[in-house]
Amino acid sequence: MSPVEELQQSPPPLSPAAPPNPLRRIRLSERAGDRIFRWTMLAFGAMVMILAAGICWELMRNSKLAWDAFGFKFLITSVWDPVMEVYGALPFIYGTIVSSIIALMIAVPLGVGSAIFLAELAPKKVSNILTFFIELLAAIPSVILGLMGIFVLVPAVKSAQPFLTKTLGFLPFFQGHAYGIGLLTAGIILAIMILPYITSISRDVILSVPQVLKEASLGLGATHWEMVRMVVLPYARSGILGSIFLALGRALGETMAVTMVIGNTPKISLSLFDPAYSMAAVIANEFSEATSDLYVHSLIAIALTLFAITIIVNGLARLMIYKTTLSKGRRS
Amino acid sequence: MNDLFSRRKLINNAMFTLTGVFTFFSLFSLFLILGYITYHGISSLNWNFFTKIPVPLGETGGGIANSIVGSAKVLGLACVFGIPIGVFGAVYLSEFGNNRIGFCIRYCADVLNGVPSIVMGIFAYTLVVLPMKGFSALSGSVALGIIMIPLVLRTTEEFIRLVPGSIREAALALGVPQWKVILRVVLPTASRGIMTGAILAVSRIAGETAPLIFTAFGNRFWDDGLLHPIATLPHTIFTYAIAPYDDWHRQAWAAALVLMAVVLIGNIGARVLMRSKGSASH
Numbered sequence: 001m002s003p004v005e006e007l008q009q010s011p012p013p014l015s016p017a018a019p020p021n022p023l024r025r026i027r028l029s030e031r032a033g034d035r036i037f038r039w040t041m042l043a044f045g046a047m048v049m050i051l052a053a054g055i056c057w058e059l060m061r062n063s064k065l066a067w068d069a070f071g072f073k074f075l076i077t078s079v080w081d082p083v084m085e086v087y088g089a090l091p092f093i094y095g096t097i098v099s100s101i102i103a104l105m106i107a108v109p110l111g112v113g114s115a116i117f118l119a120e121l122a123p124k125k126v127s128n129i130l131t132f133f134i135e136l137l138a139a140i141p142s143v144i145l146g147l148m149g150i151f152v153l154v155p156a157v158k159s160a161q162p163f164l165t166k167t168l169g170f171l172p173f174f175q176g177h178a179y180g181i182g183l184l185t186a187g188i189i190l191a192i193m194i195l196p197y198i199t200s201i202s203r204d205v206i207l208s209v210p211q212v213l214k215e216a217s218l219g220l221g222a223t224h225w226e227m228v229r230m231v232v233l234p235y236a237r238s239g240i241l242g243s244i245f246l247a248l249g250r251a252l253g254e255t256m257a258v259t260m261v262i263g264n265t266p267k268i269s270l271s272l273f274d275p276a277y278s279m280a281a282v283i284a285n286e287f288s289e290a291t292s293d294l295y296v297h298s299l300i301a302i303a304l305t306l307f308a309i310t311i312i313v314n315g316l317a318r319l320m321i322y323k324t325t326l327s328k329g330r331r332s
Numbered sequence: 333m334n335d336l337f338s339r340r341k342l343i344n345n346a347m348f349t350l351t352g353v354f355t356f357f358s359l360f361s362l363f364l365i366l367g368y369i370t371y372h373g374i375s376s377l378n379w380n381f382f383t384k385i386p387v388p389l390g391e392t393g394g395g396i397a398n399s400i401v402g403s404a405k406v407l408g409l410a411c412v413f414g415i416p417i418g419v420f421g422a423v424y425l426s427e428f429g430n431n432r433i434g435f436c437i438r439y440c441a442d443v444l445n446g447v448p449s450i451v452m453g454i455f456a457y458t459l460v461v462l463p464m465k466g467f468s469a470l471s472g473s474v475a476l477g478i479i480m481i482p483l484v485l486r487t488t489e490e491f492i493r494l495v496p497g498s499i500r501e502a503a504l505a506l507g508v509p510q511w512k513v514i515l516r517v518v519l520p521t522a523s524r525g526i527m528t529g530a531i532l533a534v535s536r537i538a539g540e541t542a543p544l545i546f547t548a549f550g551n552r553f554w555d556d557g558l559l560h561p562i563a564t565l566p567h568t569i570f571t572y573a574i575a576p577y578d579d580w581h582r583q584a585w586a587a588a589l590v591l592m593a594v595v596l597i598g599n600i601g602a603r604v605l606m607r608s609k610g611s612a613s614h
Contacts, residue, residue: 031509031510033509033511033512034509034510034511036511037510037511037514038424038428038511040420041420041421041423041424041427041428042424042428042433044416044417044420044421044423044424045420045421045422045424045425045429045433045434045437045485046421046433046437047417047421047481048421048437048440048441048444048481048482048485049436049437049440051440051444051478051481052440052443052444054455054459055447055451055452055455058455058458058459059451059454059455059458061458062454062458109354110354110357110358111354111358113350113351113353113354113355114351114354114355114357114358116351117348117351117352117354117355118355120348121348121351121352122355130355130359132603133359133362134355134358134359134362136362136596136599136600137358137361137362137365139535139536139539139595139596139599140362140365140539140592140595141538141539141540141541141566141591141592141595142539142541142542143539143541143566143569143570143573143588143591144365144369144539144569144588144591144592145365146570146573147369147569147573147584147585147588148365148368148369150573150574151581152368192361192365195358195361196358199358223340223341223343223344224344224348225343225344225347225348226340226344228347246446249446250446252448253446253447253448253449253450253451254448255448255449255450255541255542256541256542256566256570259542260570260573260574280448280450280542283450283454284450284542284545287454287457287545287546288467288545288546288549300454300458303450303451303454306448306450306451307447307448307451310446310447310448310451311443311447313446314442314443314445314446314447315439315443317446318439318442318443
């Protein structure tokens with residue numbers, strides 16, 4: 001199940017609206033079998049926490065050499081030279097962040113706009129069907145989007161480059177030659193991937209805005225759009241931001257589609273047409289070829305960094321979404 | 333006054349037209365992708381494609397049978413890890429988990445859901461590949477199983493919560509111990525929902541490629557057992573797509589079509605299951 005649906009269906013944790021568990025009351029008289037059962041189930045549930053801790057531990061243990069050798073400078077130097085055994089992760093961090101920002105710049109207006117349309121304008125039935133279709137976009141495996149990227153988007157970006165350079169060429173971002181592969185292409189692919197998350201979660205959040213607030217603003221003479229802008233969006237802001245953060249988390253960690261179109265060149269360049277590299281892509285490309293211990297540890301150090309970033313981004317996103325949905329109990 | 337009104341009206345219409353156009357864009361990209369892959373993939377689908385293994389470069393023909401079987405093998409084994417842990421963890425969350433520990437587990441699961449699959453792949457690598465000194469089907473399924481756990485956990489919890497409390501109470505009133513009530517009454521009642529969640533989780537991990545690169549690794553031949561490198565569908569698509577041969581590209585499109593069909597059928601099927609379930613319980 002994609003996290004989009006999972007989010008839609010997951011009840012807010014510790015929600016005051018959660019039905020009281022009838023079994024709680026008889027806890028006192030529970031039998032030995034019940035106690036064993038409860039602890040066993042807890043053990044299964046706790047596996048998730050153990051997993052999170054285990055991932056963290058393993059990544060730290062297996063990236064130790066890199067941190068010992070380069071220290072914090074690992075994250076801010078940009079030389080990546082397996083032959084000389086010098087490793088710096090900056091180009092990958094740069095590529096990851098810039099491609100994600102491009103993705104957000106494209107996907108946020110599209111996603112939030114679609115969400116407004118689906119929640120406010122489309123009839124409920126139509127809206128459900130269209131949302132279902134948009135969510136299917138999230139189900140398409142990223143390797144398939146990468147395939148589309150190589151054979152459709154790369155030529156398209158290549159042919160659009162002269163136009164972009166002519167009109168926007170005064171900006172450093174749009175100068176230079178187009179190979180077709182590069183940051184811009186990766187950003188567009190990522191935008192398609194994260195669009196369904198933003199749309200579907202934002203739609204839910206907007207739908208959960210209380211009807212009375214909307215009616216009140218309409219009663220004061222606001223147009224439908226003014227109601228959306230001045231009542232709905234401020235009310236849903238935290239949830240929409242959460243959906244954007246969640247999408248950002250996805251974009252940061254996306255591997256295959258990006259690997260296939262970003263160009264895989266560890267350099268930092270302002271031009272969006274230039275090939276670049278991302279953290280996930282370098283791990284995917286070089287991990288099975290990494291020969292020396294330091295090389296492997298450096299790649300795992302990148303994985304650890306990526307893990308830390310996505311944990312923070314996702315943790316924030318979840319809290320923001322919980323916050324909006326909690327106050328309203330279950331969405332219907 | 334009138335001027336202001338018509339301007340507001342205009343903005344209103346303009347903005348909503350814009351949101352409609354945005355929605356159209358989103359849907360358009362979906363159908364463009366589906367249509368394009370079907371168009372390019374369908375011509376290369378034939379019997380050989382499903383029953384033969386890849387032929388050496390230069391020869392035509394051959395198929396991806398080993399990838400299909402390999403994918404099935406890895407996914408099956410991943411389910412063996414992922415589904416029980418997810419389902420039983422969900423039993424804890426839904427039946428006993430309205431407390432701090434439950435919140436922590438839920439939060440961990442949600443955050444883990446957002447962790448890039450490639451990180452899970454690295455974890456499986458350090459956990460299985462390094463100690464066993466070799467890429468294997470087993471390590472691939474460990475990676476995919478780990479990705480499954482939080483997904484299954486959260487959907488199953490939701491579905492178990494849908495089981496009406498009256499059913500639990502009725503069974504308890506008959507003097508049945510709680511653990512039996514949960515295993516024999518609650519879980520079977522929620523079984524359709526649990527299945528839905530499992531199908532969705534499987535169709536999600538069926539397309540995962542990144543963690544397989546350095547766990548299952550890929551293989552151009554039939555593999556035997558679980559301890560050797562194994563070919564999987566998404567990994568084959570990746571290998572074929574970035575190779576410079578036209579014949580491989582053709583096969584990549586066909587394989588993409590197969591994979592997409594599997595994923596979409598799983599997704600749509602699960603939702604249909606879920607919808608009929610929802611209408612039955614209300």
